[in-house]
Amino acid sequence: MQLIVNIIVLAAIYALLACGYVLIYRVSRVLNMAHGEIAMLGAYLLYTTASLFVANPFTAIAVAVVMSLTVGVLVYVLLMRKMTGEMVLAAILTTIAIGILLRGLIVLIWSAAQQHPLQALHFSNPSLEVFGGARISACAALMVVMTAVVYGGLFAFLRFGRWGVRMRAAGQNPLLAAQRGVNLNAIYALAWALSSLSGSIAGMLIALDSGLDQTMVVIGLKAFAPALVGGLDSLVGALVGSLIVAAAEVLAIHYIDPLLSDVVPFLVLIGMLIVRPWGLFGTREELDRV
Amino acid sequence: MSRPPRASGYFRTSYAQDLALVGTRFERTSLGVFILALLAFPFIASAFQLDLACQVFLACVGALSLMLLTGYAGQISLGHAGLMAAGAFTVGILFRETNAPFWITLPAAALVGALLGIIFGLPSLRLRGLYLAVSTLALHFVVIYIGGEYESRRGFSTGIVIDPPTLGGVAISDGRVWYFILLAAAAATLLLCVNLLRARSGRAWRAIRAHETVAEALGISIAGYKLLAFVISSAITAVAGALFAYYRGFVSVEAFSLFLTIQYLAMVIIGGMGSLLGALLGAAFVTIFPYIIETGLLALPGAQRYASLLFAVNYAGFGLVMILFLIFEPLGLVGIWHRIQSYFLLWPFKHRSASGSRR
Amino acid sequence: MISALLAIEKLEVVYQRAITAVQGITLAVEAGQIVALLGTNGAGKSTTLRAVSGFLGLDDARVTEGTISFKGVRIENRPPHENTRRGIVLVPERDKVFPNLTVAENLIAPVPRGTSLAEHRRREALVYQFFPRLGELKTRIGGLLSGGERQMLALASALVCRPELLLVDELSLGLAPVVVEDLLRRLIEIRRELGITILIVEQSATVALEIADYGYVMENGRIVLDGSAERLRSHPDIQEFYLGSRSGERRNYRDVKQYRRSRRWYG
Numbered sequence: 047m048q049l050i051v052n053i054i055v056l057a058a059i060y061a062l063l064a065c066g067y068v069l070i071y072r073v074s075r076v077l078n079m080a081h082g083e084i085a086m087l088g089a090y091l092l093y094t095t096a097s098l099f100v101a102n103p104f105t106a107i108a109v110a111v112v113m114s115l116t117v118g119v120l121v122y123v124l125l126m127r128k129m130t131g132e133m134v135l136a137a138i139l140t141t142i143a144i145g146i147l148l149r150g151l152i153v154l155i156w157s158a159a160q161q162h163p164l165q166a167l168h169f170s171n172p173s174l175e176v177f178g179g180a181r182i183s184a185c186a187a188l189m190v191v192m193t194a195v196v197y198g199g200l201f202a203f204l205r206f207g208r209w210g211v212r213m214r215a216a217g218q219n220p221l222l223a224a225q226r227g228v229n230l231n232a233i234y235a236l237a238w239a240l241s242s243l244s245g246s247i248a249g250m251l252i253a254l255d256s257g258l259d260q261t262m263v264v265i266g267l268k269a270f271a272p273a274l275v276g277g278l279d280s281l282v283g284a285l286v287g288s289l290i291v292a293a294a295e296v297l298a299i300h301y302i303d304p305l306l307s308d309v310v311p312f313l314v315l316i317g318m319l320i321v322r323p324w325g326l327f328g329t330r331e332e333l334d335r336v
Numbered sequence: 337m338s339r340p341p342r343a344s345g346y347f348r349t350s351y352a353q354d355l356a357l358v359g360t361r362f363e364r365t366s367l368g369v370f371i372l373a374l375l376a377f378p379f380i381a382s383a384f385q386l387d388l389a390c391q392v393f394l395a396c397v398g399a400l401s402l403m404l405l406t407g408y409a410g411q412i413s414l415g416h417a418g419l420m421a422a423g424a425f426t427v428g429i430l431f432r433e434t435n436a437p438f439w440i441t442l443p444a445a446a447l448v449g450a451l452l453g454i455i456f457g458l459p460s461l462r463l464r465g466l467y468l469a470v471s472t473l474a475l476h477f478v479v480i481y482i483g484g485e486y487e488s489r490r491g492f493s494t495g496i497v498i499d500p501p502t503l504g505g506v507a508i509s510d511g512r513v514w515y516f517i518l519l520a521a522a523a524a525t526l527l528l529c530v531n532l533l534r535a536r537s538g539r540a541w542r543a544i545r546a547h548e549t550v551a552e553a554l555g556i557s558i559a560g561y562k563l564l565a566f567v568i569s570s571a572i573t574a575v576a577g578a579l580f581a582y583y584r585g586f587v588s589v590e591a592f593s594l595f596l597t598i599q600y601l602a603m604v605i606i607g608g609m610g611s612l613l614g615a616l617l618g619a620a621f622v623t624i625f626p627y628i629i630e631t632g633l634l635a636l637p638g639a640q641r642y643a644s645l646l647f648a649v650n651y652a653g654f655g656l657v658m659i660l661f662l663i664f665e666p667l668g669l670v671g672i673w674h675r676i677q678s679y680f681l682l683w684p685f686k687h688r689s690a691s692g693s694r695r
Numbered sequence: 696m697i698s699a700l701l702a703i704e705k706l707e708v709v710y711q712r713a714i715t716a717v718q719g720i721t722l723a724v725e726a727g728q729i730v731a732l733l734g735t736n737g738a739g740k741s742t743t744l745r746a747v748s749g750f751l752g753l754d755d756a757r758v759t760e761g762t763i764s765f766k767g768v769r770i771e772n773r774p775p776h777e778n779t780r781r782g783i784v785l786v787p788e789r790d791k792v793f794p795n796l797t798v799a800e801n802l803i804a805p806v807p808r809g810t811s812l813a814e815h816r817r818r819e820a821l822v823y824q825f826f827p828r829l830g831e832l833k834t835r836i837g838g839l840l841s842g843g844e845r846q847m848l849a850l851a852s853a854l855v856c857r858p859e860l861l862l863v864d865e866l867s868l869g870l871a872p873v874v875v876e877d878l879l880r881r882l883i884e885i886r887r888e889l890g891i892t893i894l895i896v897e898q899s900a901t902v903a904l905e906i907a908d909y910g911y912v913m914e915n916g917r918i919v920l921d922g923s924a925e926r927l928r929s930h931p932d933i934q935e936f937y938l939g940s941r942s943g944e945r946r947n948y949r950d951v952k953q954y955r956r957s958r959r960w961y962g
Contacts, residue, residue, distance in 0.1 A: 147659060150649065218795050219790050220751070225748060226804060267594075312473065312477045
């Protein structure tokens with residue numbers, strides 16, 4: 047039973063991070079290798095705002111969220127926009143470089159020591175008991191809830207919102223979208239904003255649950271596997287992929303070897319690449335166009 | 337690809353001339369001078385500088401192999417550190433388990449690299465370059481896991497110590513001897529890459545990088561050549577890792593982080609994609625960069641305070657330089673070098689005539 | 696002459712800094728006209744249209760010389776979405792709909808210039824009036840439409856953008872003559888009801904000259920002939936090279952090869 051709870055929590059973490067990869071890839075074919083670092087930045091921002099707004103934890107959270115959104119937009123507008131029209135290879139390399147830069151800046155500003163935003167916010171993280179004697183921490187439960195909220199919001203936006211339709215259109219046929227009046231730069235900036243928002247929410251919750259340090263980057267990288275397993279351009283796929291990878295990882299850790307935790311997502315990834323490279327729900331044509 | 341600007345009056349009129357490594361007399365003499373300088377260096381350099389030069393040569397081997405893969409065949413690999421780790425661990429494991437000499441371990445490392453290239457290359461190479469990046473990321477984590485497992489299972493929690501390689505009973509540990517060995521290794525790799533590129537494989541890779549569909553229409557087996565590039569590159573990288581193991585006398589998982597991979601990618605980017613000279617320039621730049629940062633930081637007042645931040649400044653500075661090159665100078669240091677050459681060649685004119693813009 | 700809605704002067708367009716697709720053309724489109732741009736494959740017609748509509752960085756094409764003026768304002772080398780805001784909308788030759796969106800979503804996606812949501816909805820309703828068939832297909836996925844339906848959807852989504860100048864690239868390509876007739880009638884209706892100016896590019900001179908008021912003939916990136924539609928229809932060279940040879944007499948192949956006289960076009 048505890049295993050199932052652990053799987054759901056881990057799946058929530060992966061899902062929240064994976065949708066960030068999907069959003070950007072879907073719209074611009076770019077793999078944002080800096081996603082983990084952006085998520086980490088969000089958590090560090092929360093830590094700072096928590097210390098600033100000591101009396102108002104919710105203001106702290108709100109400010110941190112807004113700041114993370116801005117970071118995403120800035121990264122696009124200042125850096126990635128110069129890469130539109132260049133080879134995708136160059137764009138991906140740029141995201142790798144951005145990730146390194148962010149990592150360096152974060153350590154410079156906040157130091158590499160582990161931080162605890164939870165304490166800064168004066169929240170507590172009690173362990174709750176759910177059915178069957180399994181335990182889940184409050185923050186982890188919140189994470190599961192937030193995943194549902196974020197995904198629900200994204201689905202609704204993309205399906206029904208005017209700008210959601212435009213975002214999907216820009217992903218399918220950017221030239222036609224531009225010819226129909228859609229400002230592609232605005233769409234891409236929006237995708238980056240949403241991606242860094244969801245990533246930062248994930249980062250903040252992870253930090254609240256288990257402390258904040260540089261290891262979050264690794265989680266960001268691991269979250270790549272569920273995104274690919276589900277199909278890089280499918281949100282549904284990210285969700286399903288997260289469940290599969292999380293299940294594989296938790297079970298492997300429990301029954302085989304705890305050290306496997308970093309490897310398992312990538313083994314699943316390789317398996318999927320061999321069997322069905324475009325993922326479970328990805329569009330097949332995605333393959334040939336890249 | 338990047339061709340150096342030439343003074344007018346230089347024409348190639350035979351295939352032999354086209355294939356030749358050095359063309360003009362000026363190139364020949366400057367190459368000669370450079371080689372002499374390289375050979376003389378160890379006798380005038382300090383131990384620190386010698387070590388630095390050795391590091392640069394080691395980096396050259398890895399950078400050249402990555403340039404082959406990324407700069408020419410156009411595939412991104414995120415598994416460079418993993419492949420080097422594989423080579424290093426092959427040496428370490430063979431040494432610890434069987435006490436094998438270097439003339440067995442080095443080829444074994446190459447073999448392991450090639451095998452990994454096949455295993456992780458096959459699934460993703462029928463797809464476009466993007467998926468190789470993902471596949472090699474997996475490679476990295478798998479190799480690190482296996483290495484880590486070996487270390488902990490066999491009790492080498494801090495790493496495996498390796499005796500220096502012996503040649504005719506004499507242990508190679510002198511800095512100067514290593515200098516020449518690594519110089520030879522770098523030169524050999526350079527020659528290998530140059531020849532690969534002059535041959536059919538090189539033309540195929542250039543074609544694939546320029547336009548895959550057209551290359552396929554021309555009868556070039558895309559998957560086959562991509563796999564070839566990846567396998568060769570992996571083998572060379574593994575050998576680089578093996579050399580690294582022998583040079584340091586020490587193998588441990590911590591040395592092979594993703595940052596190492598990114599450093600090699602930076603070498604290729606900063607040096608200039610699609611140019612072997614770029615790989616060498618990039619390798620030199622990236623290897624020396626941290627030391628420049630360190631000297632710069634320590635020269636500032638209040639140096640002690642900054643010492644702990646060194647690593648972070650390194651990271652940040654690194655990312656910044658990479659971004660600057662990607663956005664403003666995608667042709668890298670080689671591009672800058674060609675620009676300087678053009679400036680002097682064309683002076684007092686400012687521009688070349690635009691090639692082929694009008695009929 | 697009265698200042699034209701669209702004025703192109705000595706336009707040159709270059710692909711990839713190497714290939715000059717359009718080599719110095721001058722043409723004008725008056726408000727309310729339907730103007731046709733004729734020519735064979737590779738004449739540079741589509742490129743001209745795309746130059747007017749605007750290039751994106753993805754094409755590696757640029758206007759290197761000459762000017763394009765819309766209502767007196769120069770618009771060359773602007774991105775497409777800007778020109779759409781000015782009222783110039785292109786119906787492209789290929790990739791003319793969003794393949795994974797439904798018909799209804801295809802009509803929601805365009806961003807019409809300066810309109811409120813209510814106006815956008817009214818525009819959509821109008822478009823369904825012109826193309827009732829689309830109303831029946833609202834939930835069909837764009838990529839699954841037939842050729843004719845897809846062209847209708849392409850036109851419809853262009854209309855949603857409230858164009859003043861509609862650019863249509865190869866309307867008839869791949870469509871049955873009956874379908875093309877139907878589309879042409881609708882175009883004329885659209886021009887009449889909405890007062891839109893239309894610049895249409897066509898390989899099929901028959902189709903184009905049916906609805907055009909004025910026409911330009913392009914070959915190898917240059918304009919070789921222009922005139923009103925009647926003049927073009929009765930022009931012997933047009934009749935021979937674009938409308939099929941004259942009056943059914945049997946021709947000696949050797950005689951036909953006498954289009955050396957096309958030299959006169961360049962004179």
